[in-house]
Amino acid sequence: MFAESSHWDPNWRFTSEEYFERLVGPNLDKAVSELLREPRRVFSIECVFFLRMYWDKRPEKQDTVRTLVNEGRLRLTSSGVTTADTLLPGAEAILRDLLIGQEWLRSNGMSQEPSVAYFPDSFGHSPALPSLLKAAGFSLAAITHVDGMLHPSSYHELICKRFPRPHSSAALLMKESRCADFIWRGPDGAEVLCHWNVHDYRQGDMLAHRGIARVHLFPTAIHDPSDRNVSGKIRRFARQLASYSSTPYLFCPVGGDFIDTIPDLVALLDRYNRIHYPATGMWALNAGLDDYLALVDCRRDVLPVLELDPNPRWMGFYASRPTLKRKCHELVDLLLLAEQLAVLPENEGQAEQTTKDIEEAWWHAAASNHHDFVTGTATDHVVRTEQEPWLDKGIAEANAAIEGLAPRGDRRVRTTSAPLPEWRRHGDILEISTPRYVIELAENKGGSILRAWNPVTQAPLLSVSNYLVSYRDSGGLWRMGHEFCGGSLKEAGRSSNRPAPLEVYDRDGCLEAACTVEVDGQTVRQLYRFSSGSTAVRFRVEGQAAERRTVTIRFGTGLAPSRMAMDVPGGIALRPLQKIYAPTFWPAQSLVHFQDSASGRGIALCLAMPGAVACRPDGTLELVALRNATSERAFGFLPLLGMTVSGHERSRHVCEYALLFTEAGDWRENSIPLMARNLLARPWDSSARAGLRELAASLVTTDQPEVMVTAVKPASRGGGTIVRLSTCAPAGLPVEVNVRGRPLKAAFLCDARERDLGPLPITGQGVRLTMPGAIASVRMLT
Numbered sequence: 001m002f003a004e005s006s007h008w009d010p011n012w013r014f015t016s017e018e019y020f021e022r023l024v025g026p027n028l029d030k031a032v033s034e035l036l037r038e039p040r041r042v043f044s045i046e047c048v049f050f051l052r053m054y055w056d057k058r059p060e061k062q063d064t065v066r067t068l069v070n071e072g073r074l075r076l077t078s079s080g081v082t083t084a085d086t087l088l089p090g091a092e093a094i095l096r097d098l099l100i101g102q103e104w105l106r107s108n109g110m111s112q113e114p115s116v117a118y119f120p121d122s123f124g125h126s127p128a129l130p131s132l133l134k135a136a137g138f139s140l141a142a143i144t145h146v147d148g149m150l151h152p153s154s155y156h157e158l159i160c161k162r163f164p165r166p167h168s169s170a171a172l173l174m175k176e177s178r179c180a181d182f183i184w185r186g187p188d189g190a191e192v193l194c195h196w197n198v199h200d201y202r203q204g205d206m207l208a209h210r211g212i213a214r215v216h217l218f219p220t221a222i223h224d225p226s227d228r229n230v231s232g233k234i235r236r237f238a239r240q241l242a243s244y245s246s247t248p249y250l251f252c253p254v255g256g257d258f259i260d261t262i263p264d265l266v267a268l269l270d271r272y273n274r275i276h277y278p279a280t281g282m283w284a285l286n287a288g289l290d291d292y293l294a295l296v297d298c299r300r301d302v303l304p305v306l307e308l309d310p311n312p313r314w315m316g317f318y319a320s321r322p323t324l325k326r327k328c329h330e331l332v333d334l335l336l337l338a339e340q341l342a343v344l345p346e347n348e349g350q351a352e353q354t355t356k357d358i359e360e361a362w363w364h365a366a367a368s369n370h371h372d373f374v375t376g377t378a379t380d381h382v383v384r385t386e387q388e389p390w391l392d393k394g395i396a397e398a399n400a401a402i403e404g405l406a407p408r409g410d411r412r413v414r415t416t417s418a419p420l421p422e423w424r425r426h427g428d429i430l431e432i433s434t435p436r437y438v439i440e441l442a443e444n445k446g447g448s449i450l451r452a453w454n455p456v457t458q459a460p461l462l463s464v465s466n467y468l469v470s471y472r473d474s475g476g477l478w479r480m481g482h483e484f485c486g487g488s489l490k491e492a493g494r495s496s497n498r499p500a501p502l503e504v505y506d507r508d509g510c511l512e513a514a515c516t517v518e519v520d521g522q523t524v525r526q527l528y529r530f531s532s533g534s535t536a537v538r539f540r541v542e543g544q545a546a547e548r549r550t551v552t553i554r555f556g557t558g559l560a561p562s563r564m565a566m567d568v569p570g571g572i573a574l575r576p577l578q579k580i581y582a583p584t585f586w587p588a589q590s591l592v593h594f595q596d597s598a599s600g601r602g603i604a605l606c607l608a609m610p611g612a613v614a615c616r617p618d619g620t621l622e623l624v625a626l627r628n629a630t631s632e633r634a635f636g637f638l639p640l641l642g643m644t645v646s647g648h649e650r651s652r653h654v655c656e657y658a659l660l661f662t663e664a665g666d667w668r669e670n671s672i673p674l675m676a677r678n679l680l681a682r683p684w685d686s687s688a689r690a691g692l693r694e695l696a697a698s699l700v701t702t703d704q705p706e707v708m709v710t711a712v713k714p715a716s717r718g719g720g721t722i723v724r725l726s727t728c729a730p731a732g733l734p735v736e737v738n739v740r741g742r743p744l745k746a747a748f749l750c751d752a753r754e755r756d757l758g759p760l761p762i763t764g765q766g767v768r769l770t771m772p773g774a775i776a777s778v779r780m781l782t
Helices: 016-037 049-057 059-070 091-107 129-135 152-160 169-176 227-242 265-280 289-297 322-342 351-357 359-367 380-405 672-680 688-697
Strands: 002-005 043-045 074-076 116-119 140-143 181-185 191-196 209-211 221-223 252-254 422-426 429-433 438-442 448-453 460-462 467-473 489-494 503-507 510-519 522-530 536-543 549-556 563-568 571-576 586-588 591-595 602-607 611-615 620-627 653-662 700-702 707-714 721-727 734-739 746-750 756-759 766-770 775-781
Touching (some): 002 265, 016 059, 016 074, 049 059, 091 129, 091 322, 091 359, 091 707, 129 140, 129 181, 129 775, 191 289, 322 351, 322 359, 322 380, 322 653, 359 380, 467 620, 536 549, 536 620, 536 672, 549 653, 563 586, 563 611, 591 611, 602 672, 620 653, 721 734, 766 775
Parallel strands (some): 002 252, 043 074, 116 140, 140 191
Antiparallel strands (some): 438 448, 448 460, 467 489, 503 510, 510 522, 522 536, 536 653, 586 611, 602 653, 611 620, 700 734, 707 721, 721 775, 746 756, 746 775
């Protein structure tokens, strides 16, 4: 089955307008013409972004496009605005992406509601992707990038026969399961039928061509529709795919970046069947990815069930362009706050107008999920001229909506009444004491933590910690230097090697210590915040990495962990300390927890925004704070194939995090998600905005601390208010959701695309349900 699909990055090397005029518009014109000429032909579009642009710029073709979509011949392989990265955006941002694209289709008379979500070029995936997709009403998926598989950027390593890399997801699928189709099970038990493109999403691009590749930038192929060429390619593709198929069906994707359609595709396949099927018994046809998975689903019982964590594919993009990432998250946070305020009883009647005011900001927020946007892998030109302006405009629109909805009067968060921690100086040592910990900061070690201990048991908690480590990084926007042959990631210096005077303040009822250090010629500000009433120590780093440098924060925990627990979009993942690379940096959303294998004592790292975290076997913990690795270079000069974009971080970044010391027990027994949520709910600087968040959060509450309200919004489809719930507890947890000041008339369980699944029992101002998994959506009618 040859599935011809678009793969149109909204803004990677060029802006969306530039891509549309040069490539997408002409490509889609050709696709529509081919569909009209061959009535049995199917062409798939992987996301809605450029379809909307085509709709707006080609009004004379709207009726044709609508008809082709409704006939299923212009096939959507997702309802998303983009093909999202599912590691760095929050779960709500990903779900909203899938909703916004679906609503654009529906509002323009297109009835397709895809059951498949295709991620052709995302650089790894959340291990809880099945949970996210199930929550949005998808049962089918397809992916390409998993850890350990070959990529053109590693062709110079082929001589070493290093692929698939041992103990990787690619090795699991290719050597152990030997199957490209599998049931993917998420941490909460959610399952989707998934296909993996073993030979990349461009495997069939050369079906009717000869040469090297049809890459849009440097095409090195000529069109050759002869039977000899086409039939030979079909046989070759079949041989490549048959080794990894547990069913009689083979899927060959045709969908390289921005390539145009194959002329007369259906006629070429018909010719093959007419001439060669009697001898080979192999039938070739053009169809959609969902058609293929529907056939495979009939033989579901022969497929393996896998709890897959297809990471780390690459690790550099977890922290590339940190200021851009911060804006992506800030925009979504502000939009969610605006929606919550709009449905407060005191703002009755303003929800519809607010929705209109922030509609375009939400579109750009969804677009920022793209695997070349939030990842930071676009060119400097695209970031500067399109991505950042979109985010800045959206942030301004969201702030304007919030200001218009905010109640008058002072809504500042009241500072804690707990006494300040005790502190004193011993020469160049600053000692801070609370009932939970005692910490010494050393000026002669760059203001870093010298040691920490429990004041009751005297047990050590930390050795030298919270110092900055600079690495010379030959990696770039996608990969860190130690990920590829000929690259390197070498320690270049530590902030603890130079003295730094410490200043002490009383800030918002907390004790704050600060110092300024120099790293590779760049000035970096480090801050600590201590509170007698909290088990946590909060930290902040403000600065910029020098070019071709990655700067981490290092902690000496003294623990001997065997694995880490961290939250990912859609759930909690348990991960090994090392996989493929040493060190292995993992993407975490807001928390990381590990414990000593012997004592059970542990440490939790809480993050204000997603970050890259590594833990070595000796318990040394590292968080990437700043990164400015400009471009991948092997052996100091060789660019990596497919990774020729360079980028520069030109702004100072703020990295906020906190540390919690835990007793014996895992992340669940220590309620780490709840502790992290409460800790991060209050920003570093108390403000009226924090008070607004408390007010917005007071509208909808639950009777289960483990169940979090992540969104409250006016319904986009149907009536009422949509409430999104999330939990890290096992599926089946009963919960009651209550709405302040509003009796309910009815409530329905729905999916994230706001399609009702069934009624729910109501109790006055509350509704009862059993969590179907990590995520639930509820429609409330008042």
